[in-house]
Amino acid sequence: MSAKTLWAGVEAEIDEEIQAFLAGEDVLLDREWLAEDLRASRVHAACLRRAGVLSEEEERRLSEALESLEREWQAGALRLDGRFEDGHSAIEHWLSERLGELGRKIHAGRSRNDQILVATRLWLKARLRALADQCRALADCALSRARQESDWLMPAYTHLQPAVVQTVGHWWAGYAEAFIDDAWRARQTLAYVDANPLGSAAGYGVNLALDRDFATEALGFARLQLNPHYCQLARGKFELAALEALSQALLDLRRMAWDLSLFATREFGFIKLPSRWVTGSSLMPNKRNPDAIELMRASYAVVAGARTEIEAILALPSGYHRDLQGIKAPLVRAFARGLTVLRLLNRLTAELEWDRERLEQAVKDPALGATDRAVALAASGRAFRDAYHEVKAELGAGSFDARASIAARVSLGAPGHLALERLAARLEALGEERCE
């Protein structure tokens, strides 16, 4: 049996295969933002009352029914599935079931086009807020460790080749600043998409004096998305902006996971993973594998794939096309994975342990002091390029004190002058969530 639609008359020719294809997983994806859809429906009812389409009493009854539906949904007592074409149809169906004719009034002056726009916009805002929060929490955690491990020595690499000595604190502080920026980007993006499309109908407005400014405020949007044609043009566009914000954070997460994967090798041996973070092999009794780190590293791919998928859909003239429905699945998939993996990295950031002995061992090579020496010569008057070639000619000569090297590395932000208070101040300015 095929889904109940809002538009089909009794005469409709039904074909199971085509219906199944059209439905796809659409109605299941609408579970993601059904609460938002119900909330926006209440505001739409209020707009209808203000436009004289509903009486006060009618609005009150619709509003109560919608609140009740939201409660039932949160409690797991409502079922949204293939019996309905989509979440929007389900809402009208439920209202009609409960309120009769009054339920059949709710859709005056709106289209599923602005309904899905407003529901996903509210959902997107919540996701971007969660993203910002996760990034701040991560930054805070990384900053704590940077403070605690500010003088633990560690080799520094370029091209994966040893370059100079650094500190564990310097490594952590880099990721702290990264996730502070990522939180900021999430906030910027939240501001960018914080525009209300409700009341734009199918992309061309409607012959009712809907009070869209009221709706904007009632739904907590920062601004009105004014032009209905633009509301449609923003479909997918805002989602891509949101995925970009997500991918900024996941770029940093990917590099951090790669670092940890490398540090966890027998050969580097810089970190020790608690056994709950490690898995075994079905064949090889000796394996302790950092699967969790690898799955983190692989998570960027989900976001990149989602972006490609949405981008490919958007190669269209303006106005709504059913193609745009394809935006939902990759969007949900990417945020689900991204937020999960950031939360997990937060835990790992708190829980991983360094092998200080291996770290100390790894900074003994006097070649790690070569750059310092060349710069010191330059500071005492030699032309740097001449000093460079002089030091290069006698590499490894002389003794090397890694701790002194750190102490002398005083350019702002460097291991000898981390200036963590500056990062803390930026983080503070972004909000207050803390790392336990």
Next chain:
Amino acid sequence: MSAKTLWAGVEAEIDEEIQAFLAGEDVLLDREWLAEDLRASRVHAACLRRAGVLSEEEERRLSEALESLEREWQAGALRLDGRFEDGHSAIEHWLSERLGELGRKIHAGRSRNDQILVATRLWLKARLRALADQCRALADCALSRARQESDWLMPAYTHLQPAVVQTVGHWWAGYAEAFIDDAWRARQTLAYVDANPLGSAAGYGVNLALDRDFATEALGFARLQLNPHYCQLARGKFELAALEALSQALLDLRRMAWDLSLFATREFGFIKLPSRWVTGSSLMPNKRNPDAIELMRASYAVVAGARTEIEAILALPSGYHRDLQGIKAPLVRAFARGLTVLRLLNRLTAELEWDRERLEQAVKDPALGATDRAVALAASGRAFRDAYHEVKAELGAGSFDARASIAARVSLGAPGHLALERLAARLEALGEERCE
């Protein structure tokens, strides 16, 4: 003969094929930001003086030589090519040629790693500013036309099927709002990347008390990118953010070009292209082809390809790797194409002409009034769903006055209530560049 390098001693084993591969087009790409590199080098010299590495006199001479190089470069009197490993090597080479030992002092306390970061960062800021300007100019142009053509009738589509009547002004206003948002996104992104990496050396700082706060101010950055490790982590990350801002604008451009391509067909026939916008065929004497519009439409692909290319490069542990050099080419390619095509769309926006007769013809179908009628019934008390099925049952019945339909479409932003002054105010708030 292979390129002069900063690092090779006399003993270096040279292999032409490997050298050619390593060089690639790197040095040619450095032409893009040589001016920025020279400018940042002046500030670095000032930092070296403040750190006591250079005397005042030395700084003055280096600074004058760098200014002179910048003038010569702008005048086309300097040649940057395969004789050098890259732009950075060329600068040290030119300085050494002109100032002898003093020239060999410039590289104290810096690495090509922070040198390329600061040069491309300055370049990126300029590009994002240009992007914001282009988008504002486009929005302004679209807004002018929206004003002038606010009551020209035009069919409105969903699924490329006629839906209701709209106005040409409503169509323009949608793109005006789109490009206002795009300008805003460019500005946000400019703020996001506006951080000074100079003084981070190879990613681990340096044993000199470089006054990085001074450098930040001297180069006009909004903030210091504090942690050297993070400076490296931001390589590619900020470029992807910038490309995202560019792609937001190009998403809108692509849809507008698609609209115009469709409107230019014989079958739609809504626009007339001046002959300078049209090309012919080598075989078919009758062709008038809208090539320029099609090349605009295709431009998004260049940006999407560039993003994929950079994303693929970044799957690495932290720290510098030579892989990262691969970021330059797609970055330059995407911005060159993107800014060109936006400027051209600006012209087309000003120059294209509508075929009002065809537009009027296209809104005569009474079915375009069906939605209005159903909503009007709902406004007078019928349940909307019942009104919908009633109207559906007698589609096309009755007369249809398209102009009356527009007049009644008064929801905020709709064709009957464009509220262009709101868009103008947002645009105003973003800056003042105007469409002539």
Next chain:
Amino acid sequence: MSAKTLWAGVEAEIDEEIQAFLAGEDVLLDREWLAEDLRASRVHAACLRRAGVLSEEEERRLSEALESLEREWQAGALRLDGRFEDGHSAIEHWLSERLGELGRKIHAGRSRNDQILVATRLWLKARLRALADQCRALADCALSRARQESDWLMPAYTHLQPAVVQTVGHWWAGYAEAFIDDAWRARQTLAYVDANPLGSAAGYGVNLALDRDFATEALGFARLQLNPHYCQLARGKFELAALEALSQALLDLRRMAWDLSLFATREFGFIKLPSRWVTGSSLMPNKRNPDAIELMRASYAVVAGARTEIEAILALPSGYHRDLQGIKAPLVRAFARGLTVLRLLNRLTAELEWDRERLEQAVKDPALGATDRAVALAASGRAFRDAYHEVKAELGAGSFDARASIAARVSLGAPGHLALERLAARLEALGEERCE
């Protein structure tokens, strides 16, 4: 409660959140190829018997149990879910449950690494076979219609601008040849991936004389994938090749869907869609929307997204990494969507109807004869370029007989000389599935 693993001893530290992340949807995805896994397990048991690890009796009992599991699975009597780490663990678990110690013998000499490789390889072969079949069926259908409609006139476009006259048969024949090639590509790709990885264990072989040639034949593979290290390197690589074959077909499908979307507009009006292919609007009573065509058009995006996702994962050193698990979901998603949409296009190809009147109307413009005239002049001795400019100067002059234009268009494959028997012969050579 967390999943049963093969590797954890009793002491294992369990963490619900980490376990949930590690599990992901992995075990659910393994439902796709559980039958293949069971089948390959039977062959592995036979190899163990041949290597002297199992007795004949033991092999017989394992084999019977595996066959029984496969029957139960097909009948829906087995449940594969989060109680197990993955499908492989479930198989060993079920065998151990039913056969006791003998069940715990099955995994000797194999790893989940070669187990998933062989199961997905068999699955991939079946999908590529289905792809080839769908493409052949589509080509056959298109060819039938090309035959029937070989002389129905239709305008021909370049740049979406009318160019010359063609026939509906010529348009169909183009897609017929396209899908013949696509079937061929699917076959090539099937041959390319038709290599047996079973017996490669974790990527380094095993200390048992496994008769891998026997296994290759028993599983119906065309060749042995010899080197275990390469078996691991092929993970993702073969999947990308398969997705490319799929995307070749979907590129053609996307362009065909775009054609149909355009032809279905009121303005072109070339096709009529049966009502079962059309949907309505929740707001606009007058809409008849070609949603199915649009969802077809959007399907390429799913395959493109899947490719990006897998490509991004593969940026790794050799050997197995848990990242590779991320290949499963996009692979399954892309083939599910691709095969569904090809089947649906097959139906649409059979069912859509042309509006011959609109088509005839659309080829009346004498400009469509300009190219013919220029070429005819050239054939009678004029320099073509001179003829071109002459015709261009008097465009639209004279009468135009579209049918005569077709009759004269006799270059091989052109509308006047379709040579459909050649396409039929190529299709024949590929196999025999027919269009009813």
Next chain:
Amino acid sequence: MSAKTLWAGVEAEIDEEIQAFLAGEDVLLDREWLAEDLRASRVHAACLRRAGVLSEEEERRLSEALESLEREWQAGALRLDGRFEDGHSAIEHWLSERLGELGRKIHAGRSRNDQILVATRLWLKARLRALADQCRALADCALSRARQESDWLMPAYTHLQPAVVQTVGHWWAGYAEAFIDDAWRARQTLAYVDANPLGSAAGYGVNLALDRDFATEALGFARLQLNPHYCQLARGKFELAALEALSQALLDLRRMAWDLSLFATREFGFIKLPSRWVTGSSLMPNKRNPDAIELMRASYAVVAGARTEIEAILALPSGYHRDLQGIKAPLVRAFARGLTVLRLLNRLTAELEWDRERLEQAVKDPALGATDRAVALAASGRAFRDAYHEVKAELGAGSFDARASIAARVSLGAPGHLALERLAARLEALGEERCE
């Protein structure tokens, strides 16, 4: 001054900015396949003669002029640049310059649409042949080293964690088999695209009896691409197939480069790079950086970016659109980089040296024998899962003879039974190019 076009009459309205945009780098890209274009033009002239449009004498003179142009082009005596709209226009221009009216006859019955198709098709075939050759040479080289180093011990990894012992020969043999498959894929793809589009004109054939079978044979194509509509549909589609073949090889190259990057770290230390493969730092005198390996690793990104760019362009209805011109640049870019980097990897494969001492040191851990022991217990009758847990409980106990472990690893293809003769036979079957 703007470019000479074939189509503009004297009246043409010229706009420098638009012309510059339309031209883009198109004419420069046409340098890539100008020789192919000239060659195909000779065959077109022969077809015109066979169709009675040219006399034998005329064909002879055109043919000679075209041969002469090809010679001059190869010798660097012809200049193809912005004076022409594209390479096709240049050819007609040169012929007209040299042969007067006869030159203006060449374009009868062809369009730039089939001209670019045939030229790029020939070019593509040559590139795929070169790709196959490079892959075979690489496989041959890897096979040689596998033979020589078949018993050099080396640790084997999964999850970057030590798993068992393998041999250097086993590692090489994996890549040998990989590149054999890649050569095969290149060959398959060559066969797939080996179809002649010449004679399809603008996508709708022409009113001349062009002998396209003759042209197919004369140009060395394996088959005729029959339907002109399909010839246009194949634009971009075949290019994507070719890029997929290229990316198969580059996937393997990327993983090999990653292995080498890892093996070149101080911590792994398995390989020693000759100094010609190594670069230095501008700041750090102690650096020896494997830049060449890193640039190899980054090369996949260029191919991935090119695919995305072309895919994004192809979201169009059928028929030619100017968008399609955008296929050229990424195609050329990807093959240039891909073929260069494969050739270089070939050299590196021949030249890199192992540090046998470090390798021997790295396989001493008795845990590397755990899997062998568990399997051996299983071979002597224990249930494997029980043996696994028994060995796991006493990890590291007992002595470990890595060489004996290799000797016992006799499953087909495993380090103890490499069966290199099978790979050699497959390589032989593909052709004979050798590694010196």
